Amino acid sequence: MSAGDLREQVREFLAAHDPAASDRLEFLRARFDAGLAWVHYPAGLGGQGLSRSLQPVADAEFAAAGAPTNRPERNGIGLGMAAPTILAYGSEEQKGAGSGRCGPERRSGASCSVSPAPALTWPAWRPGPSPTVPSGW
Amino acid sequence: MNGQKVWTSSAHVARRALLVTRTDPDVPKHQGMTYFALDMTAPGVEVRPLRQITGEAEFNEVFLSDVRIPDADRIGAVGEGWQVSTATLMNERVAIGGTAAPREGGMIGTVARTWREHPELRTPGLHDRMLRHWADAEVARLAGARLRQQLAAGHPGPEGSAAKLVFARLNQEISEFEVELGGADGLRYGDWTMRRPTGADFFGRDPGYRMLRAKGNSIEGGTSEILRNIIAERVLGLPPEIRVDKDVPWKDLPR
Numbered sequence: 001m002s003a004g005d006l007r008e009q010v011r012e013f014l015a016a017h018d019p020a021a022s023d024r025l026e027f028l029r030a031r032f033d034a035g036l037a038w039v040h041y042p043a044g045l046g047g048q049g050l051s052r053s054l055q056p057v058a059d060a061e062f063a064a065a066g067a068p069t070n071r072p073e074r075n076g077i078g079l080g081m082a083a084p085t086i087l088a089y090g091s092e093e094q095k096g097a098g099s100g101r102c103g104p105e106r107r108s109g110a111s112c113s114v115s116p117a118p119a120l121t122w123p124a125w126r127p128g129p130s131p132t133v134p135s136g137w
Numbered sequence: 138m139n140g141q142k143v144w145t146s147s148a149h150v151a152r153r154a155l156l157v158t159r160t161d162p163d164v165p166k167h168q169g170m171t172y173f174a175l176d177m178t179a180p181g182v183e184v185r186p187l188r189q190i191t192g193e194a195e196f197n198e199v200f201l202s203d204v205r206i207p208d209a210d211r212i213g214a215v216g217e218g219w220q221v222s223t224a225t226l227m228n229e230r231v232a233i234g235g236t237a238a239p240r241e242g243g244m245i246g247t248v249a250r251t252w253r254e255h256p257e258l259r260t261p262g263l264h265d266r267m268l269r270h271w272a273d274a275e276v277a278r279l280a281g282a283r284l285r286q287q288l289a290a291g292h293p294g295p296e297g298s299a300a301k302l303v304f305a306r307l308n309q310e311i312s313e314f315e316v317e318l319g320g321a322d323g324l325r326y327g328d329w330t331m332r333r334p335t336g337a338d339f340f341g342r343d344p345g346y347r348m349l350r351a352k353g354n355s356i357e358g359g360t361s362e363i364l365r366n367i368i369a370e371r372v373l374g375l376p377p378e379i380r381v382d383k384d385v386p387w388k389d390l391p392r
Contacts, residue, residue: 053286056237074336077147080172082155085225089172090214 003057010061019067138204147186148197157222162388174210190331193351229358244311245274277303295371298364302384305354312348
């Protein structure tokens with residue numbers, strides 16, 4: 001998939017899910033389910049197996065639309081370290097627990113509760129421009 | 138589980154922690170470890186703030202006393218904890234040292250701004266150092282961009298260790314330079330109030346804070362000494378350091 005295709009995909013998603021009119025958590029879950037949370041993750045786990053380098057393309061489209069984020073700057077450890085570890089070594093159950101379905105009903109799943117109190121709704125590690133480095137150690 | 142961990146970021150807000158444990162003392166030290174996602178609300182988990190030289194208690198020490206961990210919270214196989222934690226740490230190093238920044242982003246950006254706005258601070262000697270720091274920061278930035286292009290095609294490898302190593306060295310050098318550049322003003326320290334922030338801020342506040350906080354950069358996310366070993370052995374392929382304890386059962390190591 002090209003950057004242009006991905007941009008188009010995000011625009012279609014935004015047309016179907018108006019960020020201004022959506023509940024934050026529901027929006028993030030829908031983004032996850034659409035494979036637009038972190039595009040290099042596998043399908044079904046928030047991504048669609050694309051190149052990691054395409055993630056900033058999706059992020060820029062969402063940011064331009066004023067879409068809510070899962071505040072990745074607050075959870076460098078959960079998103080940047082726990083999530084790839086679970087992806088590599090976790091059981092299918094553990095991966096599923098972190099798959100954007102970490103509302104109150106799923107809070108006990110291992111990976112979704114790696115995050116601080118606000119549920120880990122979708123993972124978004126990527127090298128970001130934020131001058132505040134997440135507390136990733 | 139019993140034990141203690143000194144530097145535990147976000148332990149005061151986290152619901153889960155990544156925990157690597159010694160589960161079999163009869164095998165050499167890289168074996169016999171098991172990895173868990175620890176429930177921080179479990180009985181026996183105690184989180185204490187650790188106040189740092191900056192005045193803040195940005196991180197914590199965590200004590201585990203007879204904590205019981207269900208097997209459902211194990212990540213990876215029993216005894217496979219070293220391999221699992223290596224995956225975690227490779228990602229950590231890339232997350233710390235490999236972040237994208239614009240030209241003059243990060244620590245060099247704050248100094249460059251001061252340099253431009255305060256011509257009265259300039260001397261020929263400082264000018265020379267300023268430019269050397271600027272060039273070093275730009276080289277690190279471009280090398281990071283190349284690393285991310287490689288990453289796009291795969292998972293983090295040992296190369297991320299080099300980015301993190303340089304990140305720490307430059308942050309320390311440049312933040313020290315900034316304090317020096319400020320002259321007497323560089324000795325001022327804005328606020329030494331004890332706080333428990335939820336994240337680390339490397340580039341915020343004043344030059345004194347940035348200089349003191351940067352001291353941690355060569356410890357957190359892999360010490361610079363460990364990273365140099367990794368670069369030497371796994372990137373450059375140099376002969377490994379002699380390790381007399383590598384094949385000895387963990388329980389027989391002198392301590």
